[in-house]
Amino acid sequence: GAVVSQHPSWVICKSGTSVKIECRSLDFQATTMFWYRQFPKQSLMLMATSNEGSKATYEQGVEKDKFLINHASLTLSTLTVTSAHPEDSSFYICSARVQGRPRPQHFGDGTRLSIL
Amino acid sequence: AQTVTQSQPEMSVQEAETVTLSCTYDTSESDYYLFWYKQPPSRQMILVIRQEAYKQQNATENRFSVNFQKAAKSFSLKISDSQLGDAAMYFCAYRRVIQGAQKLVFGQGTRLTINP
Numbered sequence: 001g002a003v004v005s006q007h008p009s010w011v012i013c014k015s016g017t018s019v020k021i022e023c024r025s026l027d028f029q030a031t032t033m034f035w036y037r038q039f040p041k042q043s044l045m046l047m048a049t050s051n052e053g054s055k056a057t058y059e060q061g062v063e064k065d066k067f068l069i070n071h072a073s074l075t076l077s078t079l080t081v082t083s084a085h086p087e088d089s090s091f092y093i094c095s096a097r098v099q100g101r102p103r104p105q106h107f108g109d110g111t112r113l114s115i116l
Numbered sequence: 117a118q119t120v121t122q123s124q125p126e127m128s129v130q131e132a133e134t135v136t137l138s139c140t141y142d143t144s145e146s147d148y149y150l151f152w153y154k155q156p157p158s159r160q161m162i163l164v165i166r167q168e169a170y171k172q173q174n175a176t177e178n179r180f181s182v183n184f185q186k187a188a189k190s191f192s193l194k195i196s197d198s199q200l201g202d203a204a205m206y207f208c209a210y211r212r213v214i215q216g217a218q219k220l221v222f223g224q225g226t227r228l229t230i231n232p
Contacts, residue, residue, distance in 0.1 A: 032218055043207060043222045044161075091159060097218060104151060105220055107161035 006108025021079045023094030029074040030096035038091045050077040084115045118143045122223035137193045139208030149211045156204040203230045
């Protein structure tokens with residue numbers, strides 16, 4: 001149980017393109033999902049908390065106009081990297097929190113984004 | 117603000133031996149959650165073990181166990197009978213219990229190598 005699916009797993013695109021990444025909770029409802037960014041050999045950096053039916057909460061320093069988050073249903077959150085540039089190349093991971101103590105987060109497989 | 121520190125960037129162990137990964141954290145709260153996540157080369161984040169701070173008993177999951185020392189704010193992970201598949205980055209994480217405070221605070225990670 002508690003499976004989180006993330007798609008696509010790898011995307012390569014040209015500079016200036018907008019890229020959408022999907023995060024789905026397959027067997028549970030997730031009112032809250034999280035988006036992380038991970039640079040090589042580093043820990044996960046929380047970008048934003050996605051709340052179903054409301055605006056996302058962004059961490060300090062994260063450009064909300066660059067990284068658009070939509071959480072339209074209890075099982076789907078999307079991250080759109082708008083007008084992507086090479087510096088946006090990174091590994092992006094989503095997670096969703098299950099209900100009940102201790103409510104661990106379960107992670108998707110991640111998306112490797114490469115901007116040429 | 118809570119912080120999590122993993123002081124061992126890299127560890128190695130012989131296959132079938134036991135290894136302990138260290139984690140310390142800083143918090144002023146009395147109730148919280150602690151987790152260990154594993155990230156293999158595939159980069160998927162896998163929940164290894166969880167601990168609730170109000171529980172004195174150390175959590176155990178098969179070959180994985182923790183040594184939770186609340187007063188010392190220490191949460192080490194012991195892997196017994198190490199297997200080649202245990203090779204990965206291991207992240208210690210902290211989360212508050214308070215409703216609405218859902219962020220995971222990660223340590224820097226420890227890269228574990230298993231020598232055959």
